[in-house]
Amino acid sequence: MVTAFKAFLATPAGRFVGVYALVLSLSFLVLALRPVNDRIVNPYTTLVAREARLVLNLFGEGATVSKQVLSSPRFSVSIFNGCNGLEAILIFVSGVIAFPAPWRRKVLGIVLGFAAIQVFNVVRVVSLFYVGIFRPQWFSVSHIFVWQSLVIIFSVVLWLGWVRTYALAGARR
Amino acid sequence: MPSRAPAADIRTFLRRLPLALAGAVVLWALARPIYAHALCAATQFLARVAEVPPASAVVLQGDDALLGRTDMRADSGWLKVPLVQIHFNLVPFLALALALPRPLAGGGWRRLLLALAVLAASHVLALLFQLKFLEAFSMGPWSQANYSDLARNVYGTLRYFFDIPVTFALPLLLWIGTYPQQVFALVGLGAPVRR
Numbered sequence: 001m002v003t004a005f006k007a008f009l010a011t012p013a014g015r016f017v018g019v020y021a022l023v024l025s026l027s028f029l030v031l032a033l034r035p036v037n038d039r040i041v042n043p044y045t046t047l048v049a050r051e052a053r054l055v056l057n058l059f060g061e062g063a064t065v066s067k068q069v070l071s072s073p074r075f076s077v078s079i080f081n082g083c084n085g086l087e088a089i090l091i092f093v094s095g096v097i098a099f100p101a102p103w104r105r106k107v108l109g110i111v112l113g114f115a116a117i118q119v120f121n122v123v124r125v126v127s128l129f130y131v132g133i134f135r136p137q138w139f140s141v142s143h144i145f146v147w148q149s150l151v152i153i154f155s156v157v158l159w160l161g162w163v164r165t166y167a168l169a170g171a172r173r
Numbered sequence: 174m175p176s177r178a179p180a181a182d183i184r185t186f187l188r189r190l191p192l193a194l195a196g197a198v199v200l201w202a203l204a205r206p207i208y209a210h211a212l213c214a215a216t217q218f219l220a221r222v223a224e225v226p227p228a229s230a231v232v233l234q235g236d237d238a239l240l241g242r243t244d245m246r247a248d249s250g251w252l253k254v255p256l257v258q259i260h261f262n263l264v265p266f267l268a269l270a271l272a273l274p275r276p277l278a279g280g281g282w283r284r285l286l287l288a289l290a291v292l293a294a295s296h297v298l299a300l301l302f303q304l305k306f307l308e309a310f311s312m313g314p315w316s317q318a319n320y321s322d323l324a325r326n327v328y329g330t331l332r333y334f335f336d337i338p339v340t341f342a343l344p345l346l347l348w349i350g351t352y353p354q355q356v357f358a359l360v361g362l363g364a365p366v367r368r
Contacts, residue, residue: 012362013353013357013362016357016362017346017349017350017353020346020349021346024338024342024346025338025342028334028337028338028342029338032330032333032334081337082336082337082341087337087338087341087342088341090341090342091341091342091345099360100362140255140257141257144255144257144258144261145257145261145264148261148262148341149194149261149262149264149265149268151341152262152265152341152344152345153190153194153265153268153269155345156269156345156348157187157190160183160186160187160359160360163183163360163361164183167360167361168360168361
């Protein structure tokens with residue numbers, strides 16, 4: 001069993017799984033540390049709230065942001081850890097780091113993926129804001145079930161897109 | 174370096190994904206009432222295994238689990254946890270699995286059941302650590318008397334770990350672990366799989 005596991009880890013696929021699980025676990029652990037939470041996670045969550053405010057105000061919502069709380073005269077949401085898109089970013093970035101591809105392509109993937117997830121997450125927050133205004137009874141199911149499921153699937157699809165467009169394009173040369 | 178994956182495989186996977194997601198939602202919706210009962214019962218059983226007197230309680234109330242202790246006043250220290258937050262990750266896992274080529278062939282269904290069992294075990298543990306967190310932090314002098322600082326730190330960490338990292342990352346790791354051949358063929362780290 002141990003020998004088979006070691007043999008698996010020696011293959012490209014095994015190395016991918018090992019590095020992926022390691023990077024993912026470490027990054028989630030680092031995010032849980034109080035100083036990291038205070039200096040990185042909370043300011044990042046405020047940034048997400050500000051981006052969503054920008055979009056909401058394009059629709060004339062008159063939204064304001066105070067720390068991680070996004071408010072308008074019609075509705076208010078507090079964005080917590082787990083709803084700020086960081087989990088999607090970690091899932092995606094860990095996949096990119098673990099995949100055997102040139103580092104320049106990994107960096108490009110991380111930058112583009114980060115931007116794509118930002119856009120996705122702003123759409124999530126804005127849509128939830130409007131669900132809260134127009135269908136408050138659907139807010140909980142939209143927030144937890146619909147969008148969190150989509151976050152996981154979006155990260156995987158984004159990663160597959162990166163593998164096909166960038167990582168494997170590099171392997172051909 | 175990985176070999177070039179047949180682009181058609183990824184395209185087929187992405188084409189199947191919306192349908193697989195719809196199927197996963199239907200399966201989840203059908204199983205949810207029974208699953209919620211089983212989840213609460215299993216968690217309560219596990220919480221009481223080494224407990225004297227067995228008083229930890231996990232009560233199903235609609236779509237939520239009410240967590241508390243039966244040896245405390247009825248109006249003190251009960252926590253309502255939305256069960257969907259704990260078991261929604263069955264849906265992305267099933268969707269990703271069902272979108273792969275031939276997910277049930279060649280013993281795939283057996284591996285799928287095993288993965289679902291692992292996911293279910295993670296749900297029981299997630300609910301259990303919510304209960305332990307409540308007992309360790311939110312029951313005033315009782316918490317102080319029954320849980321040490323170390324135990325509080327351990328349960329706080331485990332609650333976080335099962336609340337966010339496990340919930341979001343486990344479906345993905347199980348997807349890769351259950352169907353390594355299909356997933357690695359999809360990304361060019363293995364031989365293509367017959368569709």
